[in-house]
Amino acid sequence: AGLETISDGAISIGDRLVNDVHPKDRDIAMVFQNYALYPHMTVRENLEFALKMRKVPKAERIQRVAEAARMLELEPLLERKPKALSGGQRQRVALGRAIVRNPKVFLFDEPLSNLDAKLRTQTRAELQKLHHQLHATSIYVTHDQIEAMTMADTIVVMNNGEVQQIGAPLDIYNAPANRFVAGFMGTPSMNFFAGSLARTDGKVEFRDPAPGGVCVALESAPAMADKAATLGIRAEHFLLTDAADRLGFPTIVEVVETLGNQTLVHFSTSQGMAIAAVHPDHQLRYGERVNLRVAAERVHWFDSDGEAIRS
Numbered sequence: 001a002g003l004e005t006i007s008d009g010a011i012s013i014g015d016r017l018v019n020d021v022h023p024k025d026r027d028i029a030m031v032f033q034n035y036a037l038y039p040h041m042t043v044r045e046n047l048e049f050a051l052k053m054r055k056v057p058k059a060e061r062i063q064r065v066a067e068a069a070r071m072l073e074l075e076p077l078l079e080r081k082p083k084a085l086s087g088g089q090r091q092r093v094a095l096g097r098a099i100v101r102n103p104k105v106f107l108f109d110e111p112l113s114n115l116d117a118k119l120r121t122q123t124r125a126e127l128q129k130l131h132h133q134l135h136a137t138s139i140y141v142t143h144d145q146i147e148a149m150t151m152a153d154t155i156v157v158m159n160n161g162e163v164q165q166i167g168a169p170l171d172i173y174n175a176p177a178n179r180f181v182a183g184f185m186g187t188p189s190m191n192f193f194a195g196s197l198a199r200t201d202g203k204v205e206f207r208d209p210a211p212g213g214v215c216v217a218l219e220s221a222p223a224m225a226d227k228a229a230t231l232g233i234r235a236e237h238f239l240l241t242d243a244a245d246r247l248g249f250p251t252i253v254e255v256v257e258t259l260g261n262q263t264l265v266h267f268s269t270s271q272g273m274a275i276a277a278v279h280p281d282h283q284l285r286y287g288e289r290v291n292l293r294v295a296a297e298r299v300h301w302f303d304s305d306g307e308a309i310r311s
Contacts, residue, residue: 001023001026001028001107002018002021002022002023002026002028003023006019013026013027013028013104013105014104026105027103027104027105028103028105028106028107029097029098029099029101029103029106029107030098030106030107030108030109031094031095031097031098031106031107031108031109031111032094032109032111033109033111033114035082035090035091035093035094035114036094037093037097038082039081039083040081041081042078042079042080042081043069043074043077043078043079043080043081043082043085043093043096044065044069044078044079046082046096046097047065047068047069047074047078047093047096047097048061048100050100050101051064051065051100051101054101061100064102065096067100068096068099068100069096071096071099071130071133072095072096072099072126072130074089074092074093074096077089077093087114087115087116088115088122088123091111091112091114091115091123094111095111095130099130099134104136104137105136105137105138105139106134106136106137106138106139107138107139107141108138108139108142109141110141110142110143111123111127111140112124112142112144112147113144124147124150124151127151128150128151131151140152145184145185145186145187146187148169148185149169149173150169152168153168154166154167154168155167157172157180157181157184157185159184164177164178165177165178165181172185173185173186175308176190176300176308177307177308178306178308179192179230179232179302179306179307182232182300182302182308183232186234188235188277190232190233190234190300191232191233191234191235191274191275192230192231192232192302193208193214193230193231193233193269193274194208194228194229194230194231194271195207195208195209195214195228195229195230195231196209196227196228196229197218197227197229203217203218204218205217206218206229206231208249208270208271210270210271214231214249214269214294215246215247215249216231216247216294216296216299217247217296218296228304229302229309230301230302230303230306231294231300231301232299232300232301232302233294233295233299233300234298235264235275235276235277236262236277237294237295237298237299238276238277238278238293238294238295239292239293239294239295240278240282240290240292240293241291241292241293242291245291245293247293247294247296248291248292248293249269249291249292249293250289250290250291251267251268251269251290251291251292252268252287252288252289252290253265253266253267253284253285253286253287253288253290254266254267254268254273254286255286256284256285256286260280262278262280263277263278263279263280263282263284264276265277265284267290267292276292
């Protein structure tokens with residue numbers, strides 16, 4: 001947006017380099033977590049304000065406001081003031097103020113974090129529809145991975161100001177570049193187990209060093225066979241099995257969370273708590289002993305530096 005001086009590199013909007021362009025001349029619209037509406041103005045006046053400051057002709061102002069109000073279903077609210085609006089309505093007005101400017105780029109900074117869960121889901125869908133209607137580039141900052149997964153064409157995962165991975169949502173979910181990305185993307189977070197890859201009788205197995213720990217037989221060995229490694233497995237890739245399964249491991253159910261479409265089972269391991277997602281037909285109880293198996297074809301491997309190991 002130009003509010004801070006960049007430390008390195010170049011920023012282009014379209015074919016235009018904007019490193020030294022004043023913020024007001026970059027043709028960017030911003031929407032923040034706080035709605036920042038003028039309390040003494042009506043919805044119509046709030047929508048119109050930036051256009052007046054830019055000396056947009058009155059006829060064009062009226063047209064742009066009417067278009068944005070129709071798009072955001074604000075028409076019945078145009079003569080109300082912000083104090084008479086709900087949180088969701090105020091957020092739509094904040095979006096409308098950005099839309100009327102017809103910017104080249106939208107910058108969204110946690111715009112839904114003040115909304116309750118139901119309204120957040122509804123507004124998320126509205127934003128996706130708006131994006132398709134407006135055909136403008138949108139950069140959306142969020143800590144909510146559900147927003148990132150459901151809304152993005154491309155996700156940039158950052159940690160401490162450094163880019164960790166860039167890719168399509170499913171590419172990042174299914175092939176995380178490192179342990180940080182693997183643990184950050186997905187709810188519940190990926191489970192991690194430290195152990196070693198060992199060759200036995202021509203086969204490769206991952207073993208947790210503790211008795212009764214996680215064991216996985218591999219058809220193809222990662223590049224680090226015969227070395228220490230960390231296994232990552234998502235909750236949905238655990239399988240319930242029986243005690244006769246050599247590759248199963250025993251555990252005790254500590255917490256059961258019934259969600260309707262699935263049941264999250266928190267269980268104890270030699271390396272702490274882990275979570276499995278099982279079909280809701282499995283009626284598991286606190287304290288119950290169960291056997292779990294890891295779906296070997298769905299595991300992720302990480303080296304001692306946390307970088308992903310590809311088979």
